[in-house]
Amino acid sequence: MLIYTINRILHMIPVLFVLTVVVFMFIQLLPGDVIDTLIGDEEAEDPATRELLMKEYGLDKPIYVQYGVWIGKVLQGDFGKSLVTRRPVALELFESIPATVYLAVVGISISMLIAIPLGAIAAVKRNSPTDYTAQIVSLIGISIPEFWFAIMCVLFFSLYLGWLPSSGYMSPFEDLGQSLKYLILPAAAVGFRQAAYTTRLTRSSMLDEMNKEYVDTARSLGFSEKKVIYKYTLRNAMIPTITISGLQLANLLGGTVVLETIFAWPGIGQAIYLAIIDRDYPLIQAGILVLGVIVVIVNLLVDLLYRVLNPRVALN
Numbered sequence: 540m541l542i543y544t545i546n547r548i549l550h551m552i553p554v555l556f557v558l559t560v561v562v563f564m565f566i567q568l569l570p571g572d573v574i575d576t577l578i579g580d581e582e583a584e585d586p587a588t589r590e591l592l593m594k595e596y597g598l599d600k601p602i603y604v605q606y607g608v609w610i611g612k613v614l615q616g617d618f619g620k621s622l623v624t625r626r627p628v629a630l631e632l633f634e635s636i637p638a639t640v641y642l643a644v645v646g647i648s649i650s651m652l653i654a655i656p657l658g659a660i661a662a663v664k665r666n667s668p669t670d671y672t673a674q675i676v677s678l679i680g681i682s683i684p685e686f687w688f689a690i691m692c693v694l695f696f697s698l699y700l701g702w703l704p705s706s707g708y709m710s711p712f713e714d715l716g717q718s719l720k721y722l723i724l725p726a727a728a729v730g731f732r733q734a735a736y737t738t739r740l741t742r743s744s745m746l747d748e749m750n751k752e753y754v755d756t757a758r759s760l761g762f763s764e765k766k767v768i769y770k771y772t773l774r775n776a777m778i779p780t781i782t783i784s785g786l787q788l789a790n791l792l793g794g795t796v797v798l799e800t801i802f803a804w805p806g807i808g809q810a811i812y813l814a815i816i817d818r819d820y821p822l823i824q825a826g827i828l829v830l831g832v833i834v835v836i837v838n839l840l841v842d843l844l845y846r847v848l849n850p851r852v853a854l855n
Contacts, residue, residue, distance in 0.1 A: 544843060547839055547842060547843070548839070551835055551839060554835055555831075555832065555835060558828065558831045558832070558835070559610055559613070559828065560606070562824060562827050562828045562831065563605075563606050563609060563610075563824070565827070566820055566823065566824045567602065613825075613828070616629055617629070618632070618821060618822075618824070618825035619821035619825075620821065621814075621819055621821060621822050622817070622818070622819045622820065622821060622822075623814075623817045623819045623822075628821045628822050628825045629825070631810060631822055632807060632810065632822075632825060632826060632829060634805075635805060635806050635807040635809070635810040636806075636807055637710070638708055638804060638805050638806040639791075639799075639804075639806030639807045639808065641711065641722070642722070642725055642726060642729060642791070642795075642799075642804060642806060643729070643788060643791035644788075645722060645726045645730075646725070646726045646729030646730040646733065646791060647729075647730070647733060647784060647787060647788045647791060649726055649727075649730035649734070650729075650730040650731075650733035650734035650737055650784075650787075651734075651737060651784060653730070653734045653738075654677075654733075654734040654735075654736075654737035654738040654741060655737065655741050655777075655780065657673050657734075657738050657741075658673065658737065658738040658739070658740070658741025658742040658744075658745065658780075659741060659742075659745055659768070659769070659773055659776075660673070661673035661674065661738070661742045662741070662742045662743075662745030662746045662749065662776075663745070663749075663768055665746065670742075673738055673742065674739070674742075676735070676738075677734075677735040677736075677738040677739045678735070678739075679735070680731050680732055680734060680735025680736075680738075681732070681735045681736060681739070683731075683732070685728060685729075685732050685795070685797065685798060686797045686798070686801060688728055688731060688732070689724070689725075689728040689797075689798050689801045689802065690801065692724045692727060692728055693705045693706075693724065693801070693802075696724060697724065703720055703723055703724055704720055704721055704724075705724075705802075706721075706801075706802045706803035706804075707721045707802075707803060708721055708803070708804055708805050709721055724802060725798060725799075725802045725804055728798055728801075728802075729791060729795060729798060733784075733787050733791075736783060736787070737780060737783065737784060737787075740779060740780050740783055741776060741777075741780050744775075744776035744777075744778075744779050744780060745772060745773065745776045747776070748772045748773075748775050748776045749768075749772055753771070754767060754771070754772055757771055781841060781844055782841055785837050785838070785840065785841035785844075786834075786837070786838075786841075788837060795808050796808040796809065796811065796812050799812075800812055807826060807829065807830075810822065810826060811823060811826040811827070811830075814826060
């Protein structure tokens with residue numbers, strides 16, 4: 540297990556290298572540049588001013604030299620300064636991460652707590668009213684766009700009933716009760732769609748496992764049906780579910796841009812959205828890089844979790 544973990548970490552190095560190259564080149568291909576953002580399009584037409592700023596920001600150097608300088612600073616935790624706030628980009632992102640982690644963890648936890656038991660019960664009671672209800676609800680959840688569901692939540696629970704605030708954020712360390720009021724609607728909007736996917740996947744995996752020979756063997760040995768289903772079958776069925784849930788968590792940690800914008804949730808998704816609007820290139824670059832690193836790390840953790848859930852999984 541230790542050797543496998545070390546090998547997987549070593550395999551991450553070239554992936555992260557390619558990621559940094561892609562992110563750097565992506566920013567280079569965007570229309571406009573740092574100079575346009577700093578002094579405006581009209582003043583940027585002045586050749587002398589433009590040349591002076593290009594030297595100051597190293598834009599007059601070959602592209603590979605610019606990449607080398609940038610990646611060297613990134614490895615030291617220096618992502619540059621925001622062109623809008625003039626604050627370090629690392630600080631801007633660091634302030635946004637807790638809100639995104641808070642929303643993502645709560646949202647994915649709610650979805651799994653609902654979806655895994657529901658999917659397992661639907662598989663055990665196949666073709667029953669419970670099964671049909673679970674399939675219909677999950678199909679609705681997959682079909683409804685997240686932004687539409689979020690808007691409906693705001694209209695009904697906030698504007699119509701007045702039960703919950705429509706937007707805002709408060710740290711749970713400041714006031715837990717008030718923080719939960721702000722959290723409920725965004726977490727529900729995040730968790731509903733994720734729960735729909737997880738329910739269908741859990742049901743499908745459970746049905747596949749229940750048709751395997753080891754289930755019949757366990758029953759023939761006199762194990763109770765509850766033990767066969769929930770101790771053996773569900774554990775094996777959880778492997779693909781964990782994979783999808785891990786990827787869902789990676790996407791949520793990367794920031795749900797639309798939902799964070801609708802609920803004015805100050806997470807990393809909204810930070811990148813505002814950076815794109817303001818053409819804050821250093822913040823865009825750093826934000827995309829952070830998202831990519833999050834996905835790579837979560838994939839590693841999911842692979843390692845395979846071994847915990849099922850020791851028979853081959854470690855190649």
